[in-house]
Amino acid sequence: LNIALLAGDGIGPEVIDQAVKVSDAVAKKFGHEITWKPALTGAAAIDAVGEPYPDETHNICKTSDAVLFGAIGDPKYDNDPSAPVRPEQGLLKMRKALGLFANVRPTFVFPSLLDKSPLKKERIEGTDLVFLRELTGGIYFGEKGRRDDRNTAYDNCVYTKEEVTRLARKGFELAMQRSKRLCCVDKANVLETSRLWRETVQGLEAEYPEVEVSYEFVDAVAMRLVQWPSDYDVLITENLFGDILTDEASVISGSMGLMPSASLGSDIGLFEPIHGSYPQAAGKNIANPMATVLSAAMMFENFDLIEEGKVIREAVNKALAEGIVTEDLSEGDKAYGTSEVGDWLA
Amino acid sequence: LNIALLAGDGIGPEVIDQAVKVSDAVAKKFGHEITWKPALTGAAAIDAVGEPYPDETHNICKTSDAVLFGAIGDPKYDNDPSAPVRPEQGLLKMRKALGLFANVRPTFVFPSLLDKSPLKKERIEGTDLVFLRELTGGIYFGEKGRRDDRNTAYDNCVYTKEEVTRLARKGFELAMQRSKRLCCVDKANVLETSRLWRETVQGLEAEYPEVEVSYEFVDAVAMRLVQWPSDYDVLITENLFGDILTDEASVISGSMGLMPSASLGSDIGLFEPIHGSYPQAAGKNIANPMATVLSAAMMFENFDLIEEGKVIREAVNKALAEGIVTEDLSEGDKAYGTSEVGDWLA
Ligand SMILES: CC(C)[C@H](C(=O)O)[C@@H](O)C(=O)O
Ligand SMILES: CC(C)[C@H](C(=O)O)[C@@H](O)C(=O)O
Numbered sequence: 228l229n230i231a232l233l234a235g236d237g238i239g240p241e242v243i244d245q246a247v248k249v250s251d252a253v254a255k256k257f258g259h260e261i262t263w264k265p266a267l268t269g270a271a272a273i274d275a276v277g278e279p280y281p282d283e284t285h286n287i288c289k290t291s292d293a294v295l296f297g298a299i300g301d302p303k304y305d306n307d308p309s310a311p312v313r314p315e316q317g318l319l320k321m322r323k324a325l326g327l328f329a330n331v332r333p334t335f336v337f338p339s340l341l342d343k344s345p346l347k348k349e350r351i352e353g354t355d356l357v358f359l360r361e362l363t364g365g366i367y368f369g370e371k372g373r374r375d376d377r378n379t380a381y382d383n384c385v386y387t388k389e390e391v392t393r394l395a396r397k398g399f400e401l402a403m404q405r406s407k408r409l410c411c412v413d414k415a416n417v418l419e420t421s422r423l424w425r426e427t428v429q430g431l432e433a434e435y436p437e438v439e440v441s442y443e444f445v446d447a448v449a450m451r452l453v454q455w456p457s458d459y460d461v462l463i464t465e466n467l468f469g470d471i472l473t474d475e476a477s478v479i480s481g482s483m484g485l486m487p488s489a490s491l492g493s494d495i496g497l498f499e500p501i502h503g504s505y506p507q508a509a510g511k512n513i514a515n516p517m518a519t520v521l522s523a524a525m526m527f528e529n530f531d532l533i534e535e536g537k538v539i540r541e542a543v544n545k546a547l548a549e550g551i552v553t554e555d556l557s558e559g560d561k562a563y564g565t566s567e568v569g570d571w572l573a
Numbered sequence: 574l575n576i577a578l579l580a581g582d583g584i585g586p587e588v589i590d591q592a593v594k595v596s597d598a599v600a601k602k603f604g605h606e607i608t609w610k611p612a613l614t615g616a617a618a619i620d621a622v623g624e625p626y627p628d629e630t631h632n633i634c635k636t637s638d639a640v641l642f643g644a645i646g647d648p649k650y651d652n653d654p655s656a657p658v659r660p661e662q663g664l665l666k667m668r669k670a671l672g673l674f675a676n677v678r679p680t681f682v683f684p685s686l687l688d689k690s691p692l693k694k695e696r697i698e699g700t701d702l703v704f705l706r707e708l709t710g711g712i713y714f715g716e717k718g719r720r721d722d723r724n725t726a727y728d729n730c731v732y733t734k735e736e737v738t739r740l741a742r743k744g745f746e747l748a749m750q751r752s753k754r755l756c757c758v759d760k761a762n763v764l765e766t767s768r769l770w771r772e773t774v775q776g777l778e779a780e781y782p783e784v785e786v787s788y789e790f791v792d793a794v795a796m797r798l799v800q801w802p803s804d805y806d807v808l809i810t811e812n813l814f815g816d817i818l819t820d821e822a823s824v825i826s827g828s829m830g831l832m833p834s835a836s837l838g839s840d841i842g843l844f845e846p847i848h849g850s851y852p853q854a855a856g857k858n859i860a861n862p863m864a865t866v867l868s869a870a871m872m873f874e875n876f877d878l879i880e881e882g883k884v885i886r887e888a889v890n891k892a893l894a895e896g897i898v899t900e901d902l903s904e905g906d907k908a909y910g911t912s913e914v915g916d917w918l919a
Contacts, residue, residue, distance in 0.1 A: 381715070381730060382766050415655070419727065420717075474792040474795050475796060
């Protein structure tokens with residue numbers, strides 16, 4: 228396996244290191260060989276070569292079997308979102324260039340961490356949902372600009388039936404592997420793109436007769452996710468709604484530091500923790516590497532190496548049970564460093 | 574005072590009746606006279622005259638001092654968002670026609686109801702925030718349509734500097750009356766309209782030197798609202814983000830059935846509970862009228878009749894303390910009917 232390794236900014240390099248250790252241990256155990264190909268991205272790439280997603284990085288990704296990604300973002304860009312070059316542009320360019328149209332974001336609870344949630348235990352017990360967010364269309368990629376002397380700004384949201392269909396099919400397929408329930412999240416009472424989403428999904432229902440499909444408005448889902456998250460299973464939605472709702476969903480479990488994600492589309496998948504670059508913690512050996520390690524588990528599973536993924540998940544569960552955790556989870560008990568947790572898992 | 578009375582659908586008529594009783598009692602006590610002018614809206618208006626916001630209703634609103642609104646929405650329209658006539662269209666038409674560009678949605682906690690929240694008590698204690706949502710611009714009102722044989726759909730999001738300025742000024746003014754903290758919620762790392770929002774608000778900062786302004790991305794706010802709602806005070810945002818975030822915020826307090834709102838712009842304000850038409854409860858005398866009654870309090874306060882608003886708020890607090898509540902809040906104790914609660918408050 229050739230894996231492009233995009234560590235990125237902040238705590239990215241530290242957590243990526245642990246995922247590499249764990250993946251190598253798994254590869255050894257199961258007789259695989261992994262060749263890691265490091266490449267620059269994010270603020271680190273801007274600093275080095277003036278661009279957040281350089282061509283060289285793209286070439287490395289294109290010729291790999293998958294991409295393992297850390298985090299991007301640096302506070303020096305945060306207060307100037309209209310700066311000519313920003314790390315986010317690299318992220319969007321990469322998603323588009325690699326055809327990563329489906330962002331898979333699971334939210335589940337670790338029983339031992341229920342108390343960490345801002346929600347009451349009885350509200351989140353049993354929560355196990357997955358968002359499929361469309362990642363290369365919609366208002367993120369439509370025409371945008373200014374007119375009237377820069378006093379009017381516009382952003383275009385555009386979707387084609389084909390874009391909706393390929394994302395929705397992934398949703399139906401995922402639902403078939405899980406509890407056969409699919410929720411399409413839109414704003415069809417206001418938006419034309421949402422009406423296209425809804426009618427396209429309705430048109431696919433007949434091909435997946437076992438899947439029970441529901442349609443909910445994005446504002447209602449924003450409420451119900453907080454009220455009864457365990458009611459949901461697979462949710463599909465467009466790019467911007469997905470951005471907002473997946474972040475909202477990530478905090479309900481109380482295990483945000485443990486949530487992995489995958490971005491899929493063409494042959495090359497990208498796997499990354501959902502947390503950010505957390506610059507305040509960078510270089511201190513305190514960041515929790517588990518979300519990145521679990522992203523590596525998703526990577527193996529996506530290669531159909533199911534057992535390989537499973538041993539990683541079991542190792543994480545065991546570390547949690549035995550208290551081999553970083554300070555965000557240690558609750559007064561001994562806290563381990565990022566690399567110690569990585570070593571233990573490996 | 575001439576008040577247009579738009580009861581609407583579902584439980585709308587019942588809860589509106591209680592707000593009328595209470596307002597009349599307050600008017601009597603303080604020596605005002607209220608003339609109520611009932612008018613049709615929503616599904617009720619479609620059924621009667623084929624349109625959700627008939628001209629006659631608009632004329633009544635235009636010639637009134639304020640509008641008191643119940644709720645709209647009927648399940649018979651829910652599964653067909655592309656039906657030619659829908660209640661929502663009436664709502665959007667009314668907002669635009671009455672120039673209601675600022676939707677004011679407070680979220681606060683009633684200490685006696687903390688246990689109703691899906692969030693842990695220590696997370697929500699002290700929560701008292703207000704959203705100002707832009708209500709007549711953005712992607713709701715931009716050009717929308719289909720091309721390529723209906724296989725491509727588009728929605729345009731457009732904002733002018735003027736639209737942002739008038740909403741932002743209301744935000745700064747509200748912040749000055751409260752704790753002088755203002756949060757501008759946008760997605761300036763991706764959207765051009767958000768960059769216009771951010772730079773416009775930044776341009777106003779000098780005029781309100783006492784207000785401390787922060788800028789946060791919509792996805793981060795969707796998380797932090799669940800994590801630490803009491804960190805926020807006044808938040809301003811565009812139409813679609815406001816739709817999603819105000820609904821999310823409404824469930825954190827656990828007092829959703831008690832949350833009022835105001836939509837302001839020109840001289841005529843509109844006041845309504847944030848809950849929906851709750852058709853399952855219609856006609857059963859079980860709906861909680863307090864959100865509508867508190868909307869009437871906001872109406873008085875908007876006329877600068879501060880004492881009048883205050884006595885209503887005190888009455889509601891007293892009813893809660895003494896258990897004069899509908900079944901949604903009664904917890905095994907005696908539940909009162911909608912009209913009994915209204916009578917008691919009056
Ligand atoms: C950084 C930003 C452009 C990005 C997005 O909005 O997609 C992020 O919030 C995410 O969800 O991956
Ligand atoms: C019914 C719908 C069109 C409306 C909106 O999206 O504005 C509602 O959700 C609201 O928030 O008042």
